[in-house]
Amino acid sequence: MTARNGGVAFTIIVVLVISMAFGYILTSGTSSNLVPPTNAVTKHVGNITMWADAGGWELKQGPAATSYDPSATSLINQIFYFNESTLVYINLTEADGAPHTFTIAYDGANTSSLYSSITTGIYQNPTKYESSNSYTIISISQLTQNVGHFVSKTYPFEKPGIYTYWCTVHPTSMYGLIIINGASS
Amino acid sequence: MSTETLLIVSGILVSLVFIASFYVYYLYSTRAELLSHVAEDEGYSDRDAYVRDSLYGKPRPLSWSILFYDDAKSIGLRYIFTGLLFMFVAGAFGVLMRVSLTDPNPTILTPTIYNILLTQHATLMIYMFAIGMAMGFAYYILPSRLRLKRDNMGHLSSVAYWMWVLGGSLFVLSKSSMRWYMYPPLSLQLTPLGAGSYNWLAVMAMELVFMGMVMASVIVLKIIFIDRADDIPLSRMPVYAWAVVFTLIMLVSSAPPLMVGLGMLFYDFFNPIFFVTATSTPLSFAVLFWFWGHPIVYIAVIPFFGLMYDIITRFTETKVYSYFSAILSLGLLLILSELVWGHHLLNSGLGVDWVIFFTTMSFVVVIPSALTIFNMIATLWTAKKIRLTTPMLFVINAIFDFIIGGVMGVMLADDPINQAVHGTYFVTGHFHFIFVGLTLGVSMATFYLLFPTFSNGRVYDERLARWHFYITAVGSFLMSFSWAVGGFLGMPRAVAGYFAIFQPYQDTAILGGVIIGIGQLVFLYNIAASWSKQPVTDPYNILEYRTETNQALTSESNQIIGGGK
Amino acid sequence: MNRRQVEYLFTAVVLIVLIAAALVNLGYVLGHTQNIPQPADNKTVPANSTVIQVLGYQWAWQFTYANNTTSTDTLYVTVGHEYTLQVTSKDVIHDLLIPSLGVQVYAVPDHPNQVSFEPEKTGKYIFECVEYCGEDHYLMRGYMVVSQ
Numbered sequence: 001m002t003a004r005n006g007g008v009a010f011t012i013i014v015v016l017v018i019s020m021a022f023g024y025i026l027t028s029g030t031s032s033n034l035v036p037p038t039n040a041v042t043k044h045v046g047n048i049t050m051w052a053d054a055g056g057w058e059l060k061q062g063p064a065a066t067s068y069d070p071s072a073t074s075l076i077n078q079i080f081y082f083n084e085s086t087l088v089y090i091n092l093t094e095a096d097g098a099p100h101t102f103t104i105a106y107d108g109a110n111t112s113s114l115y116s117s118i119t120t121g122i123y124q125n126p127t128k129y130e131s132s133n134s135y136t137i138i139s140i141s142q143l144t145q146n147v148g149h150f151v152s153k154t155y156p157f158e159k160p161g162i163y164t165y166w167c168t169v170h171p172t173s174m175y176g177l178i179i180i181n182g183a184s185s
Numbered sequence: 186m187s188t189e190t191l192l193i194v195s196g197i198l199v200s201l202v203f204i205a206s207f208y209v210y211y212l213y214s215t216r217a218e219l220l221s222h223v224a225e226d227e228g229y230s231d232r233d234a235y236v237r238d239s240l241y242g243k244p245r246p247l248s249w250s251i252l253f254y255d256d257a258k259s260i261g262l263r264y265i266f267t268g269l270l271f272m273f274v275a276g277a278f279g280v281l282m283r284v285s286l287t288d289p290n291p292t293i294l295t296p297t298i299y300n301i302l303l304t305q306h307a308t309l310m311i312y313m314f315a316i317g318m319a320m321g322f323a324y325y326i327l328p329s330r331l332r333l334k335r336d337n338m339g340h341l342s343s344v345a346y347w348m349w350v351l352g353g354s355l356f357v358l359s360k361s362s363m364r365w366y367m368y369p370p371l372s373l374q375l376t377p378l379g380a381g382s383y384n385w386l387a388v389m390a391m392e393l394v395f396m397g398m399v400m401a402s403v404i405v406l407k408i409i410f411i412d413r414a415d416d417i418p419l420s421r422m423p424v425y426a427w428a429v430v431f432t433l434i435m436l437v438s439s440a441p442p443l444m445v446g447l448g449m450l451f452y453d454f455f456n457p458i459f460f461v462t463a464t465s466t467p468l469s470f471a472v473l474f475w476f477w478g479h480p481i482v483y484i485a486v487i488p489f490f491g492l493m494y495d496i497i498t499r500f501t502e503t504k505v506y507s508y509f510s511a512i513l514s515l516g517l518l519l520i521l522s523e524l525v526w527g528h529h530l531l532n533s534g535l536g537v538d539w540v541i542f543f544t545t546m547s548f549v550v551v552i553p554s555a556l557t558i559f560n561m562i563a564t565l566w567t568a569k570k571i572r573l574t575t576p577m578l579f580v581i582n583a584i585f586d587f588i589i590g591g592v593m594g595v596m597l598a599d600d601p602i603n604q605a606v607h608g609t610y611f612v613t614g615h616f617h618f619i620f621v622g623l624t625l626g627v628s629m630a631t632f633y634l635l636f637p638t639f640s641n642g643r644v645y646d647e648r649l650a651r652w653h654f655y656i657t658a659v660g661s662f663l664m665s666f667s668w669a670v671g672g673f674l675g676m677p678r679a680v681a682g683y684f685a686i687f688q689p690y691q692d693t694a695i696l697g698g699v700i701i702g703i704g705q706l707v708f709l710y711n712i713a714a715s716w717s718k719q720p721v722t723d724p725y726n727i728l729e730y731r732t733e734t735n736q737a738l739t740s741e742s743n744q745i746i747g748g749g750k
Numbered sequence: 751m752n753r754r755q756v757e758y759l760f761t762a763v764v765l766i767v768l769i770a771a772a773l774v775n776l777g778y779v780l781g782h783t784q785n786i787p788q789p790a791d792n793k794t795v796p797a798n799s800t801v802i803q804v805l806g807y808q809w810a811w812q813f814t815y816a817n818n819t820t821s822t823d824t825l826y827v828t829v830g831h832e833y834t835l836q837v838t839s840k841d842v843i844h845d846l847l848i849p850s851l852g853v854q855v856y857a858v859p860d861h862p863n864q865v866s867f868e869p870e871k872t873g874k875y876i877f878e879c880v881e882y883c884g885e886d887h888y889l890m891r892g893y894m895v896v897s898q
Binding site for chain 2: 008011014021027
Binding site: 227291296297300303362364368370371374462465466467471506507509510522530531532533534536537540541544545548549551552555556563567594598600601602603605606607608609634666674675677679680681682684686 | 753756757760761764768769771772774775776778779780782783785786787788789790792798805841842843845847849850851852853856857858859860861863864876878879880881883884885886887888889891
C-alpha cells in the first residue's frame with residue numbers, strides 16, 4: 001500500500017487499535033465465586049435487619065447526625081446465626097448519609113477461628129476478600145446516600161461455614177460474621 | 186471454553202503472530218537486499234547513506250517504507266502517525282471516562298475500569314501523544330529547515346522509536362491503575378489480583394519510553410547543533426529549532442531522576458526497601474517524580490510555541506515581533522521550569538520554607554510564558570493582514586486557551602487558592618485548557634500544514650477542517666471551563682463518582698468531552714476522504730520549503746525565521 | 751511607540767503584575783504559617799487550639815477528638831474555635847480537602863502533618879480525599895458538621 005490511500009489505512013488502523021484497546025481494558029475485573037445460583041433451593045427463611053453507619057453496623061437507629069455519642073453505638077457488628085440452606089433477607093437502612101455496601105466472603109468451615117477472625121478484622125488476609133472471593137449483595141448505588149433509605153435483598157446461604165460481612169468503604173469499622181450452622185435443622 | 190480449546194486457540198494465535206512477523210522480516214530483508222545492490226551500483230559503500238542522500242531535500246509522503254528506512258524524515262513520520270494513533274486511543278478512553286460520569290454513582294463502568302482508563306488516558310496522552318508529536322515534527326521539519334549536511338545515526342533513532350512504541354504498548358497491556366505519578370505505597374499495593382493492575386510491567390514500560398525519549402532527544406540535539414548547514418549560525422536559527430533545543434535539553438536533564446526512581450520502584454515490587462516508611466518515606470518518590478513531572482509539562486508545550494511562531498509568521502507574512510525576546514523567553518522557561526516542581530507538593534507537609542520558595546518561583550516562571558504570548562500577540566498586531574486559514578484558527582485559539590489556562594496557573598501558584606483547589610477539577614481544567622487548546626490544537630494545525638506532503642499532493646477539505654476546529658474549540662472550552670468552575674467549588678478529580686451537588690458541572694464537562702470526540706472523528710474522516718481524491722497540488726509545504734507563499738516574505742524576515750532555501 | 755518601546759512596556763507590565771501577586775502571596779504565607787500544612791509537632795500547635803487526630807485509610811477518614819471519642823467520615827467541630835488537624839495515614843498517601851475552608855493536607859504514612867483552621871459559619875460542609883488512593887478512592891469523603 002502506498003500513499004494513494006494512506007488516510008484510509010490510517011483510519012482502519014485507528015479503529016482497529018481503539019476497539020482492541022477497549023476490548024482489552026473493559027474485560028478487566030474478575031467475576032466472583034459467590035454469585036448466587038439462579039436455581040438455589042432453600043428450606044428456611046432468615047432476616048438481617050441493620051442500620052448502615054460508618055461507625056459500625058447497628059441493630060438500632062444510631063446517633064443523631066449533629067453530635068457524636070459513642071454510647072449509642074453499643075449494638076454494632078452483630079454475629080448472625082442461620083441454618084444451612086437459608087434464604088436470608090438483608091434489610092438495610094441508611095443511617096448517616098455515607099456510602100455503604102453489604103459485601104460477604106466465605107471464610108471456611110472451621111469454627112475455631114471464629115473469634116480471632118472477628119477481632120483481627122478483614123485486613124488480616126486481604127487476598128481472601130478480593131473481588132473474586134467476595135460478593136457485594138447491596139451496592140452503593142442501591143443503598144443511596146439519603147438518610148433513612150431502606151433496601152431489602154435476599155441471598156441464599158447454602159454451604160455451612162463462616163461468612164464475613166462488611167462494608168467495602170469502611171472495612172475497619174463495619175464488619176461482622178454470619179455463621180451458617182450445618183448440623184442443626 | 187475448556188483448557189484444551191484455549192491451548193489450541195492460543196497456539197494458533199501465537200503461530201499467526203510468528204508468521205506475520207516473519208513475513209514482515211522477509212519484506213524488510215528483500216527491500217534491504219535490493220537497496221544494497223542499487224547503492225553499490227551508485228558507488229555507495231553503505232545502503233543507508235544512499236537512502237538518506239537520495240531522499241534528502243525531497244518531500245517525504247507517508248508510505249509503508251517509513252517502517253524500513255531510517256532517515257530522519259521517515260522517523261519523523263513514524264513518530265507523528267504513532268502519536269496520532271495514541272491520541273485517538275487515549276482520547277477514546279477519555280470520552281468513555283466522561284460518559285461513565287453521567288451518574289453520581291459509578292453505574293456504567295466499575296471503579297476499577299475507571300481507574301485504569303484514568304491512568305492510561307494521562308500516560309498515553311503525555312508520553313505518547315505530546316512527546317510523539319514534538320519528536321515527530323522535530324525529526325520531520327528540522328532536516329529541511331536546517332538543510333542537514335548529513336543524516337547519520339538513523340539506526341539509533343529507529344531503535345529509540347521502537348523502544349518508545351514498545352513502552353507505550355506495554356503500558357496499555359499492563360492495565361495499570363496507579364495514575365501517571367505512581368506514588369509508591371499505592372503502586373506497590375495494587376495487584377493483578379485485586380485491581381487487575383500489572384504495575385511492574387507498567388514501570389518497565391515507562392523505563393522503555395524514557396530510554397527511547399532520551400536517546401531520540403540526544404540525536405535531535407546532535408542534528409541541530411552539529412549537522413545543520415554551515416550558513417545557518419545559531420543566532421539565525423528558526424525559533425522552532427531553538428524551541429526544540431530548549432525542550433530536549435530540559436528532557437535530557439530532568440529525565441534521569443525519575444528513571445532512577447522507577448528503577449528503585451521496580452526493585453520495591455519484589456523487595457520493598459526504598460520507598461517504604463521503615464527506611465525512607467513515600468514522599469521521596471513524589472519528589473523524584475515531580476522533578477521530572479513538572480518539566481514534562483513544559484516539554485509538551487515549548488515545541489508547540491515554536492511551531493506557533495512559525496505558523497503565525499507564515500500566515501501573517503511578517504516576521505516575529507522580537508526574535509531576541511522569543512528566544513530569551515523560551516530559554517528562561519527552560520531554566521525556571523526546572524525550579525518550580527515543588528508546587529505539586531505544596532500541601533504535603535514539607536514545611537513553610539518549601540511553600541515560600543516554590544510559590545514565588547511559580548510566579549516567576551509565568552514571566553517568560555507571558556512574554557512569549559505577548560510576543561505572538563504583538564506579531565499578529567503588527568501584521569498587515571492575517572490569513573485566517575484552518576491552521577491559523579487553531580493557533581489563535583491556542584493563544585486564547587493558553588491565556589485562560591495560564592491565568593488559572595497563576596491562581597494555582599497562590600498558596601491560599603492552591604490549598605483550596607489542589608487536587609480538584611480546577612487543576613484538570615487548567616492543564617486541559619493548555620493541552621487541548623495548545624498541544625492538540627497546534628499539532629493539528631501543523632498536521633494540516635504538512636498534509637499535502639504526507640499525502641503526496643492532496644489537499645484536505647477546508648470545510649471539514651473548519652468544522653473540526655470549531656467543534657474542538659467549543660468542546661474544549663465547555664469541558665475545561667465547567668471543570669474550572671466545579672473545581673473552584675471543591676469537585677475532586679480522579680474520581681469514579683462524586684457528590685450529587687456537582688452534577689451540573691460534570692454534565693457540562695461530559696457534553697464538552699463528547700463534542701471534542703466528535704471533532705476528532707471529523708478530522709479522521711477528513712484525512713481518509715481527502716486522501717482518496719486525486720493529487721491537485723505540489724507536495725511542498727510552507728513550513729519546510731519555500732513556495733509561492735513564502736516567496737512573498739522579505740529577505741529580512743527570511744533571515745529571522747531562518748532556513749528556507 | 752516603536753517596537754522596542756512596546757516590548758519594554760509589556761515586559762514591565764508582566765513584571766509588575768507578577769511581582770505584586772508574588773508579594774501578596776508571600777505576605778499571606780508569612781502571616782499564616784499555622785494554616786500551611788507542616789510536619790506535626792505538638793510544640794508548634796497554636797495555643798487555644800484543639801487537636802484532632804485524623805487517620806486516613808482505604809477508604810475512610812477517622813477523627814479522634816481530645817476526649818478519645820472517634821467518628822468516621824464525619825467531622826464534628828464548633829464554630830469560632832480554632833482546631834489543629836494532625837493527619838496521618840494507615841496505608842497509602844491520602845489528601846484531606848475541606849473546600850469551603852480552603853484547608854488541605856496530605857496524609858502520608860509515618861509522616862504526620864498538621865494544619866490549623868477556624869470554622870466561621872455553622873452548617874454542614876463536604877470534605878473529600880483528593881489524592882488518588884485506589885479502587886474506592888471516590889468514596890473517601892464525608893461531611894464536616896459545624897455546630898454552635
